[in-house]
Amino acid sequence: xxxxxxxxxxxxxxxxxxxxxxxxxxxxxxxxxxxxxxxxxxxxxxxxxxxxxxxxxxxxxxxxxxxxxxxxxxxxxxxxxxxxxxxxxxxxxxxxxxxxxxxxxxxxxxxxxxxxxxxxxxxxxxxxxx
Numbered sequence: 001x002x003x004x005x006x007x008x009x010x011x012x013x014x015x016x017x018x019x020x021x022x023x024x025x026x027x028x029x030x031x032x033x034x035x036x037x038x039x040x041x042x043x044x045x046x047x048x049x050x051x052x053x054x055x056x057x058x059x060x061x062x063x064x065x066x067x068x069x070x071x072x073x074x075x076x077x078x079x080x081x082x083x084x085x086x087x088x089x090x091x092x093x094x095x096x097x098x099x100x101x102x103x104x105x106x107x108x109x110x111x112x113x114x115x116x117x118x119x120x121x122x123x124x125x126x127x128x129x130x
Contacts (some may be wrong), residue, residue, distance in 0.1 A: 004060040009045040
């Protein structure tokens, strides 16, 4: 792997050792995978943290279309959900808790709403119709 700039969102070696076995294997047949999945995950982490557009990924990551391809394929196949569940269970076990949560709490005060919905122009036309 060629040297590239380090980003604060890059995976550490310890994080990579945990996540690497959870990633899907390359599809059988065809040409071998040439993309480094660690770099794909580093790019995804950068993208999530920065909130930027795909095409604004720095050039020292794999091409943005490649990163997007992996993100979309893993999302559609359910791999992201599987990885998230495995990491959540691991974290809960390390904290001395049951692997899966037994309850969830939803607080209505957590989500603020407005008194009126809709766009201001819609409210104006609705008033005119009345």
